[in-house]
Amino acid sequence: MSYKSDRPTFHERLDHFVNVIRTDILNGIKQEGTYLPSESALAKQYQLSNKSIRKGLDQLVEEGLIVKIDRVGSMVTRHSRESVTINYGCPLSLTSDFMIDDLIAEFSRRNPGIHVRRITLNPLGYVRSAEEMMQNGLLDVVAFNSPQFQEWNELGLTPLLEELETDKAMYPITESAFRIGDKVYARPVSFSPVVLCYNKQHFREADIPEPDSYWSWDDLIEATSRLAAIRGRHGIYFLPASENRYSIFLLQGGKGSKHMPDGGSRLNMLEGLDKLNELINNRRIFPNYWAQGNDETIRLFAEGQVSAILATYFNLNEFAHMDFEYDICPLPSLHRGDPQKTLMLSIGTALVHHSPSKEAASRFMEFLSSADAQMLIREKTVSIPARKEAAEASRDSGGLNRPSRYSMFREMLPSYFYHKEIGLQMQELRIFSRFLKEYWSGMIDVNVLYERLEELMIQSKEGEQFKPVVEHS
Known part of the structure; x- marks a missing residue:
């Protein structure tokens, strides 16, 4: 059996194409009533197939930004700039984890006046990247997985997020990943x-x-x-x-x-x-x-x-x-x-406290956890919806190769x-992963590895920053 996965590369190029056209329309660079280049010209420019270009154009149609006119082309719709645009920060992996683009398209169909701009955040330094964009007013909604949210809380950044009400339709354990005391800061979408x-x-x-x-x-x-x-x-x-x-x-x-x-x-x-x-x-x-x-x-x-x-x-x-x-x-x-x-691992969405489009952003966040969106995740992916009713639904369409x-x-x-629940902060776990690599590479022996872990546990318990012992030969 051969295996080939070019999904990230494909989605990056398609995402780039849709984002560029969307931004040009919303910023007035491509004016109302004008036409986009032909599908073949766009395919050459963005290094995509004509089929992929059509998929991207269909998404823009669903968002109400363009209309397709037979034998003429794709025209920028009038009054498009009157709509609200919300910026959604998330990792690229969500395109496969639970088909986030399909969910965004469905939300756009139901809310034609709200456009969701998906912004891919750097997986390396995800938390700091999200923080910087929030501080600069560039995000309205952001996705977190449970370890990312743990790091977010350990850095004292929860005030940047809106407090949410508990949703009893979710598995309680999924919401607990985003709960600090009696306050919830993200709405669960999926878990595993x-x-x-x-x-x-x-x-x-x-x-x-x-x-x-x-x-x-x-x-x-x-x-x-x-x-x-x-x-x-x-x-x-x-x-x-x-x-x-x-x-x-x-x-x-x-x-x-x-x-x-x-x-x-x-x-x-x-x-x-x-x-x-x-x-x-x-x-x-x-x-x-x-x-x-x-x-x-x-x-x-x-x-x-x-x-x-x-x-x-x-x-x-x-x-x-x-x-x-x-x-x-x-x-x-x-x-x-x-x-x-x-x-x-749980994945949820959080509402940015100072979002200028808080009502629209909240609507999108709640949609991702709604019964309809959760059933789409159940039917179109192998991922587990966070909503109990959807996760345990008996119907199974789509012909997916699921495990028995x-x-x-x-x-x-x-x-x-x-x-x-391990007892170490995320930063300390990453420090320990470095020691593991040093041990597996033969740079330190197993006794030193275990000493490092014990030092981390002691200093974590005492709330101190880890300072490894430097050995001199």
């Missing part, structure tokens, strides 16, 4: 646990039982070792340094410490790190491969290079139109019989935990 995703055909052909909720990491290591021996390929892969992956093992290790026979103590979460290191240092099952991002992990799995990956429901959208057998199950635990624990255990997330709810 991190799960184990595996190739059903590989397990069947090797005559190995499929993973289930009772598996420990040792069970997974044993099964993927057998798979590797039979298939001659590695068994499992994930990006170890990702804060959404190594944090799982810190979480499963647990808080607190235990007394050792020598009279000392050891952090419980170090047991989780022991298992992580055992797993990724096993070259029979785990490739010595440093992916540049999650897309490469998805590619390795889709091409059959590995039999299992750690993934979210958002990632499963990459398989929605592929013809191969895969399924999901809860993550293994450290020991058989341990309570299940997995990392939870799609509804498993409902039974897993008690096992969900956010990054904040």
Whole structure:
């Protein structure tokens, strides 16, 4: 099976085309009553196909900015500048996570006087980028995932957002990601646990039982070792340094410490790190491969290079139109019989407190969490809507390649935990990821790695900024 994902590049070019035309119209550069260049000229200018250009033009038609006149062209509509434009800051990944462009188009159809300008925020330094744009009056609504909002709160930036009322139609745990005390600052749109995703055909052909909720990491290591021996390929892969992956093992290790026979103590979460290191240092099952991002992990799995990956429901959208057998199950635990624990990611939208178009921005934010929008997410993607009614809807249209255990997330709810429940701030987790890379690269040994984590935990508890010890040779 070959795998090719050019979605980000395509969406970036299409997004750029629509944004340029929209901005030129709203700013009066392309005046009312004038015509846009021909589809073929636009395709050449923006390096898109004629079909893609038509898709972009259809979006502008839906927004009421242009009309298509047969055999003449696309004309800028009159009175277009009388509409309200709201700026929506979000990551590019939302185009696949829950088809944000389709949701924006549907909102525009229902609210012809409101235009939503999607602004892609830099994934590196997302929080600071959003803050800067808000301070300069360039955002009205902004998307956050749960770790981004945690960082936002840790930096003391919540006053930049409007306080919201609780929406009881949402899963309570999704809203808790954006709750500070008794105040809510973002409306949930979608969520996902991190799960184990595996190739059903590989397990069947090797005559190995499929993973289930009772598996420990040792069970997974044993099964993927057998798979590797039979298939001659590695068994499992994930990006170890990702804060959404190594944090799982810190979480499963647990808080607190235990007394050792020598009279000392050891952090419980170090047991989780022991298992992580055992797993990724096993070259029979785990490739010595440093992916540049999650897309490469998805590619390795889709091409059959590995039999299992750690993934979210958002990632499963990459398989929605592929013809191969895969399924999901809860993550293994450290020991058989341990309570299940997995990392939870929620995505929500927040209203900028000083937005000059607060009424229109609020309407858009509420639409994304509305019953209709949430059902669109359920029907058109593999992602989980935050609205309970939509997430648990029985109808399943669109012919998407969903895992047979799609509804498993409902039974897993008690096992969900956010990054904040690890006991480290997001900045401290990123510092620790640097130490992990140094250890895996052979620059420091495991004892130094664990000392660094203990220092981080102590200083985090005391509210101090981390200052690593500098060793001199």
